Amino acid sequence: MVCDLCNAQVTAAGGTPVPALVMRGAVLRGFNPFTTPGFDSNAAALRALGVSVEPAASEWRERALKDASDWLLCQNCHHAFTARFGSVPGSAL
Numbered sequence: 001m002v003c004d005l006c007n008a009q010v011t012a013a014g015g016t017p018v019p020a021l022v023m024r025g026a027v028l029r030g031f032n033p034f035t036t037p038g039f040d041s042n043a044a045a046l047r048a049l050g051v052s053v054e055p056a057a058s059e060w061r062e063r064a065l066k067d068a069s070d071w072l073l074c075q076n077c078h079h080a081f082t083a084r085f086g087s088v089p090g091s092a093l
């Protein structure tokens with residue numbers, strides 16, 4: 001398995017599922033792994049290649065808002081995610 005945000009390898013015990021509802025709520029509040037600090041591994045790789053991050057970021061946002069399946073996050077991403085957006089489903093909307 002890999003982390004849905006940074007593609008890091010995740011073991012069954014090391015990954016944390018995040019409900020689609022929670023992720024969507026965070027996206028609506030501005031979360032984007034390409035632009036949110038702490039999730040910029042993808043963005044850093046693009047910038048290193050001289051590629052603009054904006055198209056990838058907006059593409060990711062559209063996909064994330066349509067995605068109805070739960071997300072699997074590695075420890076790093078989950079820690080950074082909950083630090084900003086919490087993990088209680090009810091708080092997502």
Ligand SMILES: [Zn+2]
Pocket residue numbers: 003004005006007008073074075076077078
């Ligand atoms: Zn990750």
